[in-house]
Every structure is written in structure tokens, then in C-alpha cells.
Amino acid sequence: MIVGVPKEIKTNENRISVIPVGVELLRNNGHTVLVETQAGVGSGFTDENYKNSGAEIVNAPVDIFGRADMIVKVKEPLPSEYKMIRQGQIVFTYFHFAASRQLTEAIVDSKCVAIAYETVQDASGSLPLLVPMSEVAGRMAVQEGARYLEKLHGGKGLLLGGVPGVEPASVVILGGGVVGTNAAKIASGLGARVSILDVNLDRLRYLDDVMPKNVVTVMSNPANIRKAISEADLVVGAVLIPGAKAPSLITREMLPLMNKGSVLVDVAVDQGGCVETIKPTTHEDPVYEIDGVLHYGVANMPGAVPMTSTRALTNATLPYMIQIANAGFPKIAQTNSEIAKGVNAVNGKITHQSVAETFDLPFSPLSEI
Numbered sequence: 001m002i003v004g005v006p007k008e009i010k011t012n013e014n015r016i017s018v019i020p021v022g023v024e025l026l027r028n029n030g031h032t033v034l035v036e037t038q039a040g041v042g043s044g045f046t047d048e049n050y051k052n053s054g055a056e057i058v059n060a061p062v063d064i065f066g067r068a069d070m071i072v073k074v075k076e077p078l079p080s081e082y083k084m085i086r087q088g089q090i091v092f093t094y095f096h097f098a099a100s101r102q103l104t105e106a107i108v109d110s111k112c113v114a115i116a117y118e119t120v121q122d123a124s125g126s127l128p129l130l131v132p133m134s135e136v137a138g139r140m141a142v143q144e145g146a147r148y149l150e151k152l153h154g155g156k157g158l159l160l161g162g163v164p165g166v167e168p169a170s171v172v173i174l175g176g177g178v179v180g181t182n183a184a185k186i187a188s189g190l191g192a193r194v195s196i197l198d199v200n201l202d203r204l205r206y207l208d209d210v211m212p213k214n215v216v217t218v219m220s221n222p223a224n225i226r227k228a229i230s231e232a233d234l235v236v237g238a239v240l241i242p243g244a245k246a247p248s249l250i251t252r253e254m255l256p257l258m259n260k261g262s263v264l265v266d267v268a269v270d271q272g273g274c275v276e277t278i279k280p281t282t283h284e285d286p287v288y289e290i291d292g293v294l295h296y297g298v299a300n301m302p303g304a305v306p307m308t309s310t311r312a313l314t315n316a317t318l319p320y321m322i323q324i325a326n327a328g329f330p331k332i333a334q335t336n337s338e339i340a341k342g343v344n345a346v347n348g349k350i351t352h353q354s355v356a357e358t359f360d361l362p363f364s365p366l367s368e369i
Helices: 020-028 047-052 059-069 102-110 131-148 177-188 201-210 222-231 251-259 267-271 306-327 329-335 337-342 353-359
Strands: 002-005 033-037 056-057 071-074 092-095 113-116 169-173 193-198 215-218 234-237 263-266 287-290 292-297 343-346
Touching: 002 059, 020 033, 020 047, 020 306, 047 056, 047 071, 056 059, 056 292, 071 306, 092 306, 102 343, 102 353, 113 337, 131 177, 131 234, 131 263, 131 267, 131 292, 131 306, 169 177, 169 222, 177 193, 177 234, 193 201, 193 222, 201 215, 215 222, 222 251, 234 267, 263 267, 306 329, 306 337, 329 337
Parallel strands: 002 033, 002 071, 033 056, 071 092, 092 113, 169 193, 169 234, 193 215, 234 263, 263 292
Antiparallel strands: 113 343, 287 292
């Protein structure tokens, strides 16, 4: 199989989907790898590194899309890439379809095979290709939130952990999954007062056992959310429903409950966000203010730390990439249930029910295609 690795073109996205050793392993399995020139520079890899691993360096993305049987990316295709995707071509990347009807319709129109990192699911119910970036994003959420609590960045001027004689900031985390757990680790480690809200009582029991004493667990419901955000200095949205739009846990009507100069970081923004007033932003222009509350909505947070996040991501994705390349489609979907759950669209049909329901579009079970 010919595997294509185009350069990421999302604003300030410095990750790459395959590192040089990944090229070597794909080559060892009999595959050809095309890498767009300069695609790895942001993650610390030169064209020479890729050549030495056996990749063919290609100057233009149109040539990669035109030749490759499978395109592997980090972020979803952007409008300039839509028309380069062709029928039957496998595209393996983060899609987060529920956040964009335009993207969903473009992929349906292309009739490609869309395999989404974020819905590949193992037998335990875990999302192995989402976990590494959720770990990065959860930790970064507190790091970025702490920055924007500083007065010169528009916040109220609080040090997250306080100092002796001055109380620390209050951090509220909506969701106790991978993002929320990692956010709590960083916030509690800095000395903040942390509250984690979740609807899963068993998860709250677990977090109560493993977290330090400056972390408390709270059942998530509208009343408790209203109370928590009214006392919060930093709120981290860490809610995920695989393949579907995130629920709006903080509504527009709730926003005035928050204190002026407090900060909202919604990690769920790439799935529509769990804050009604959130919208996607970029690393170049990451925040905006509504009712005195700073909103941080960068949809590719891990792109700011590519030296870490590229390696973390490819550790997880490469084994699946090799399996797909070795078996091809549809055989891999028939023999590998984890990858089958990642298939969101095939030949113009949506095969993930949550994506279809989000946009009220027809759903076609993969087994029937």
C-alpha cells in the first residue's frame, strides 16, 4: 500500500502523523511512504531524517493525495484538502465530525473511507487513540488557564496555587475521564483547590481514592454545576461522548454566575464544546471575553507542544496504521472490531450512528456495506 503523509495546515499545527521510525516499520511491512517536504520540521524531524528511514519526499500535497491509497493525518481535512480526497481512499485521522457539518458533508461527498482516531475503541471501552492527546490536552488546559488568570492576559490576577497566607485559586473540572484526571493532577500539584464533577458515581469513587486531599469529587447535575462555577476561578470542560456533540453543561444563562476575570478552557471544543458560549479559536488568537469571563477554545491544544504530542500520538496510532495498511479495506473492518468502530463513513454513507444523529443524516451500519 502507498501511505501518504501530508503536512498539517491547520493554524499553528506542528504535529506530524508519522515519525521516521514509523516510516521504517511501514517499509519493513512492504509499504511505500510519501512524506510532504518540511512536514516534520515542527516536531523536530527533517526531510533527511525521513529519507534515511526510507520515505519518498514529495513537494506538493496534491501529489500525495493523488498517489496514496491511505492518507494519515493528525487533524481533520480542511476545505483546501476536500477536493483532493478521492473515492475509496482511506483517510485515517482525527475527524471530530460532530463539530462540523461542512466537514461531514465533504467527506460523504468524497466517498472515501474515513477512519477516525477518536472512535477507535478497544474491548474495554477505552479510546486508545484519543487517550494520549487527552492526556496532553488535560495537562495543558490547566497550564493555559493559569496563564490567562494573570492580569496582563485579561484574568483576575490570581496565582493558581496561592502562597502561604493567601488562599489558592479554585479550579472546577467538568468530567472525570482522561482529560479531567490529567487536569486535576496538574491543578492539584500546583496547590489549587480542585473540584471534579462527573455523572459516574463509580468514577467519582475511584478519583476520590487516588487524588490528593485538595481534590474533591461532586456529582454532576445542573444545581451542582451552577454552584461550582459561581465559586470557580478556572473551569475546565472535559466532557466526551464518543462521536457525538458534547452536551452544553454551562449554558448562556449560567455564564453571569461566574466571577469577572475567571477563565473557561473547553477541551471539548473540537466536539462542539460543553460550554454553550464556546467557539473554536487558534493558538494565534486563543481567547475572547463574554460577560467578563475569558473563553479559551483552541481546538488543537497539543499542537503547541509537538515535540511531546507527536511522539505520544504516534506511539498509539502506528500499530493501527500498520494493521490497516497490511490488511487493506474492507478486510480490516471485517477482522478488527477496534478499527471497525473507527470507521465513520464509507462510499458516501455515514457508518457511525452518533455522527448521523448529530446532523439528522441517514445512518448505514458498517455490516451492511
